[in-house]
Amino acid sequence: MSNPKHQAQSDALAQDILRGADTGRRGMFHVAAWGAATAMAAPGVAMAQAPAPAPAAAPAAAPRRSILTKDDSRLLNIGATVRSGRYWEFTTWQTPVEQFYVRNHYPTPNPEARPVLDRRNWRLRIHGNGIERELEIGYEDLLRMPARSLLATMECHGNARTIFWEQLGMRDVTGGNWVMGAIGLAEWRYVPMSHILGLVGLKPTAKACLFWSGVDGADMGRPLPIRELIERGDDIGICYQMNGNDLHLDHGAPVRAFVPGYGGAASTKWLTEIKIAEHNFWTRLNVTGEVFIGPSFTAPRPEPGDEFRGATAEQIRGPMVEWMPVKSTLTVPLVIEHSQSLPSNYPLQRGQLPMLSAGPQTMRGYAWGPQFGLAKVEYRIDGGAWQEARILAPNLGRYTWARFEFPWNATPGDHVIETRATDTRGTTQPAEVPFNLLGMANNAIPRFRIRVA
Ligand SMILES: Nc1nc2c(c(=O)[nH]1)N[C@H]1C(S)=C(S)[C@@H](COP(=O)(O)O)O[C@H]1N2
Numbered sequence: 050m051s052n053p054k055h056q057a058q059s060d061a062l063a064q065d066i067l068r069g070a071d072t073g074r075r076g077m078f079h080v081a082a083w084g085a086a087t088a089m090a091a092p093g094v095a096m097a098q099a100p101a102p103a104p105a106a107a108p109a110a111a112p113r114r115s116i117l118t119k120d121d122s123r124l125l126n127i128g129a130t131v132r133s134g135r136y137w138e139f140t141t142w143q144t145p146v147e148q149f150y151v152r153n154h155y156p157t158p159n160p161e162a163r164p165v166l167d168r169r170n171w172r173l174r175i176h177g178n179g180i181e182r183e184l185e186i187g188y189e190d191l192l193r194m195p196a197r198s199l200l201a202t203m204e205c206h207g208n209a210r211t212i213f214w215e216q217l218g219m220r221d222v223t224g225g226n227w228v229m230g231a232i233g234l235a236e237w238r239y240v241p242m243s244h245i246l247g248l249v250g251l252k253p254t255a256k257a258c259l260f261w262s263g264v265d266g267a268d269m270g271r272p273l274p275i276r277e278l279i280e281r282g283d284d285i286g287i288c289y290q291m292n293g294n295d296l297h298l299d300h301g302a303p304v305r306a307f308v309p310g311y312g313g314a315a316s317t318k319w320l321t322e323i324k325i326a327e328h329n330f331w332t333r334l335n336v337t338g339e340v341f342i343g344p345s346f347t348a349p350r351p352e353p354g355d356e357f358r359g360a361t362a363e364q365i366r367g368p369m370v371e372w373m374p375v376k377s378t379l380t381v382p383l384v385i386e387h388s389q390s391l392p393s394n395y396p397l398q399r400g401q402l403p404m405l406s407a408g409p410q411t412m413r414g415y416a417w418g419p420q421f422g423l424a425k426v427e428y429r430i431d432g433g434a435w436q437e438a439r440i441l442a443p444n445l446g447r448y449t450w451a452r453f454e455f456p457w458n459a460t461p462g463d464h465v466i467e468t469r470a471t472d473t474r475g476t477t478q479p480a481e482v483p484f485n486l487l488g489m490a491n492n493a494i495p496r497f498r499i500r501v502a
Pocket residue numbers: 149150151152153154155203204205206262263265269270299300301312313314315316317318319
């Protein structure tokens with residue numbers, strides 16, 4: 050399906066990006082409004098498939114095209130295996146797969162090297178002493194089971210980590226510079242865990258569930274508290290489609306776990322094993338990674354009989370991050386001044402402000418509160434009074450985000466716009482969040498600096 054002309058264009062663009070060259074998109078903030086789509090937003094280009102990367106053939110010094118199998122020219126390069134959505138270009142409620150962020154701890158595994166990822170070979174083992182009967186299924190078995198579709202955001206714990214450096218002065222926070230684009234909303238199709246639990250018979254003594262891959266990296270998988278399976282067994286599941294198509298390889302094909310509302314790390318890609326046990330699980334992703342580490346947090350203690358996979362009891366650094374908090378963003382690139390790194394194809398240079406033309410403007414953004422649903426979005430300009438923004442339909446409550454907008458008569462000069470969301474339980478984004486070393490789940494009110502001319 051690859052269009053050679055588009056491929057050449059997107060390869061040329063990727064080379065520009067790798068060289069840090071001005072791609073032209075950088076210039077879009079000097080035009081009248083952010084809503085303007087660029088040439089790259091043409092669907093034909095977006096659908097162009099990148100060729101499989103051939104890292105072995107590339108000399109060490111040459112730039113590598115990508116670690117993804119999808120064309121990453123519409124994504125932001127956050128790190129070696131990590132790509133963010135260009136959230137300032139988002140206009141749709143549902144995020145197209147090609148604009149959807151990819152958070153990989155390792156490169157996307159290749160089914161040629163890992164035959165287990167071939168749909169014909171894929172097997173999922175569901176076992177452990179927390180269930181009555183072990184079950185092993187293949188892909189065709191999965192497709193024959195009752196399925197559900199759910200519209201939900203997926204957000205990386207590291208989304209908005211930038212704000213620790215830019216606004217909160219917490220320079221010791223470590224991790225990739227995600228800004229605000231490590232989130233998207235998709236329609237996920239999955240076999241609900243409630244169905245699986247019915248087949249395997251959940252014991253009342255079950256304590257924890259482990260979703261495990263081990264395919265892209267030997268330590269890839271994460272535990273889920275059993276209460277989530279019990280309370281949300283219809284919403285959590287074994288997922289094989291995203292936005293109506295088979296799951297993309299970069300997003301975990303053929304099958305991934307799906308845990309809406311929790312940070313993305315709960316949704317193990319390239320899933321091969323589910324273990325449900327009468328003991329807790331400790332893995333890298335709830336021991337040294339994807340946990341809250343800092344003076345405001347207390348590390349949990351393991352219990353006798355707990356299971357350790359690629360982690361030890363001594364390594365447990367803090368409580369695991371679970372639900373993503375209520376949050377909002379304008380579709381405006383945040384000014385990056387203090388962060389150690391800038392994404393290599395960020396539309397702004399260090400310290401540069403996005404530009405907007407003076408006059409009446411419509412400011413747009415996204416807000417979400419996955420646990421209880423979004424109730425309200427407010428904004429204020431230059432520290433003035435908080436005013437309510439208009440929330441656009443659809444706003445489907447729990448798990449989804451909503452777009453919002455408000456008019457702004459932009460006057461020449463530099464301005465600061467802040468946004469804050471409130472969920473249906475009345476929880477509002479705070480001005481500050483406590484320090485945590487890995488920069489997890491930051492939902493401090495973002496401050497967007499804009500130069501109007
Ligand atoms: N096997 C595996 N599963 C994984 C990861 C990974 O690196 N390997 N990354 C996790 C993290 S941290 C996030 S945020 C989500 C990202 O999902 P996406 O790349 O489909 O957006 O996948 C999760 N599942």
